[in-house]
Amino acid sequence: MKISEEVIAKFEEKERLYYSFVNTIEELSKKQENVLLQSFEEMKPLAEWYLEKNFVFTHPNLPFHSDNSLILGYNDRKNLLYIWNIEEGAIAEIDLNKNEKTRFVNLEFIVAEGYFETAMNGINYLNHMLDEYTLKAQNQIDKLETENNSYGI
Numbered sequence: 001m002k003i004s005e006e007v008i009a010k011f012e013e014k015e016r017l018y019y020s021f022v023n024t025i026e027e028l029s030k031k032q033e034n035v036l037l038q039s040f041e042e043m044k045p046l047a048e049w050y051l052e053k054n055f056v057f058t059h060p061n062l063p064f065h066s067d068n069s070l071i072l073g074y075n076d077r078k079n080l081l082y083i084w085n086i087e088e089g090a091i092a093e094i095d096l097n098k099n100e101k102t103r104f105v106n107l108e109f110i111v112a113e114g115y116f117e118t119a120m121n122g123i124n125y126l127n128h129m130l131d132e133y134t135l136k137a138q139n140q141i142d143k144l145e146t147e148n149n150s151y152g153i
Helices: 005-052 107-112 116-127 129-150
Strands: 069-075 080-085 090-095 100-105
Touching: 005 107, 005 116, 069 116, 080 116, 090 107, 107 116, 116 129
Parallel strands: none
Antiparallel strands: 069 080, 080 090, 090 100
16 A cells, blocks of 8 residues: 555645644643742742741642641552652652652643642742631630530539
């Protein structure tokens, strides 16, 4: 079977379209990397404040916490947690099976693996994390007062 020049021309057009898409993906990914870096830099003083005050870092959508790092993402297939260590200024991969740091990753990795939105939620949660701690403390007070009242305390 002979492939005509017309068929080849159609494939070359598809190839141009494909590489156009690849370039667009790279541009959009780079924008996400820049937004993550800018957001972290903007929020770093608040993150350092939480660290100085010994608050534990939590995430609004993930059930993990950290003493010194923002939580950026989680790979449930491999049980790997991605954190931004505030003191080191680096993103680490934590193997939760071994409870150890396995390697450092970069923002390109975070974006490429699809953790952009989760990471942004983790960074932006610094604005609300203390409110959540305060609400939990108030709920605990309410519970204790109710229990105490039940027993005349």
